[in-house]
Amino acid sequence: MATEKKFSDDIDEIPDSSSCTKPGKYKIVIIGDGGTGKSSYVSRLQSEGFRHEYIATMGVEKTEIVVDTSHGECIISLWDTAGQEKLGPLRDAYYEGADAAIIFCDVTSRVTYKNVPLWHKDVMRVSEGIPIVLCAxxxxxxxxxxxxxxxxxxxKFNMGFFEISVKNRLCLKEPLEYLLQQLTKELDLKIVASLDAAVFGDVSNICI
Structure with missing residues (x-):
């Protein structure tokens, strides 16, 4: 089920794609083993509470958000995909048309990191050459x-990397900033500070 969330109360409608640097709307797929925090991350980006219980995503959940950046407003369509292997054959359809990807692993589970190469190869089969970031x-x-x-x-693969805590809202904006910088070719692009505290947590926290 698709949902929509806007990060600013003064945004009345989704902006025209021309308001962000070439263009303003991007599809980002979120992949990785089940239980690594993918759905909780999306919830945090919508200013929702942390999910303490694990509820497996079935298939894919789509969420559209509007992000204010130093180069204008960008629309991001987040595709939160299932991590269960039995649903694997469905994933190719979710990857099609993706502009970028976020791979999740869990630093408390070695197997989720060992599976990162499998997820990387999986998405690259369908969407070769897109920017990718790994969130530990x-x-x-x-x-x-x-x-x-x-x-x-x-x-080894020129991939963005950030150590994060979805629970404590540490380094939640940096993965999106990195991908938007790669997609827009504007390496100085930043998500505006006025939104950080409300959505991404304390900006004084240092991201590794």
């Missing part, structure tokens, strides 16, 4: 199994 989630958990120095895969 749950850095708020002390008993992490995957250490920062052990996460080397993104370096």
């Amino acid at each position: 989630n749950k850095i708020d958990v002390k008993e992490r199994k995957v250490k920062s120095k052990g996460i080397t895969y993104p370096l």
